[in-house]
Amino acid sequence: MKISIVVRTHNDIPYIAQTLQCLQNQQIDAETEIMIIDNESTDGTSGVVRRLNSGGINLEWPAGGYVPGKVLNFAVSRCSGDYIVFNNADSVPQNEHYLSALLRPLLDGSAQIVYAQQIPRKDARPLIRKDYRRAFGDGSVARTWRHFFSIAAAAAPRKLLTDHPFREDLQYSEDVEWSWRMKQQGCRIAYAEDATVEHSHNYDLKQTAKRFYNEGIADAMIFRAPCGFFGTFLLPLCRELLRDISFLFREHELANAPYELTFRILQRWNHYRGYRRGESCRE
DSSP, rough: OEEEEEEESSSSSSHHHHHHHHHHHHOOSEEEEEEEEEOOOOHHHHHHHHHHHHTTTEEOOOOOOOOOOHHHHHHHHHHSEEEEEOOOTTTTEEHHHHHHHHHHHHHHHHHOOEEEEOOOOOTTOOOHHHHHHHHHSSSSTTSSSSOOOOEEEEEEEEHHHHHHHOOOOOSHHHHHHHHHHHHHHTOOOOEEEEEEEEEOOOOOOOHHHHHHHHHHHHHHHHHOOOIIIIIIIIIHHHHHHHHHHHHHHHTTTTTGGGHHHHHHHHHHHHHHHHHHHHHHHHH
């Protein structure tokens, strides 16, 4: 059995060395290859990659043409492993058994696709910590959602990825679209709680607005569900704000409430705006 590990990089100097060393030190009974695809890094990431992954595959993506699905499909076409692990450069495995835990559902036949647990970094803002606990943790909350998946740390058989490539017309949420499409075709998706990486982003308010607006557009194209102001935006926002306030109180973070609650409102409002935009685009 052979495992291909795809790592996409872009100015990841704070994490790339630790991530690569953790991946290289995995305890797993399989041949592994690490493929790095760098996208115009200017902070020294490429030099670290050449030094630490000298025995692997190091590729440079052409300037100005980065589309996530296109890059992922290209990576799959260059992999030789039976299974492909996608591990973002800033997703740091937390122990040497990460790969074996991640691949277990694929190897025992209980699932065709699997994603890992992500824990927030120590500097993560309060509501980032809350959101990660709900999305990951023991998996109980995410199981109640329509769909959840993250390719920041995930795996699937190469044949499945070859037969069913990622869409190349989405700039956001290409992993959500692909996994949702596979689920509709009967694929089982597992959450590997014991396979853990550290991965989170403290997006500022401007970055949050942009990201969730574009994710809203993508979600409208993916799920094609009706969207109403009260049912889709206002009521869910009110419920989330109540959970947020409760969390901030329990964590003794009420002093950060003005910024954190502004973040939440911007997040939900821009996702709603994006979803409405996506609805108009698909009509």
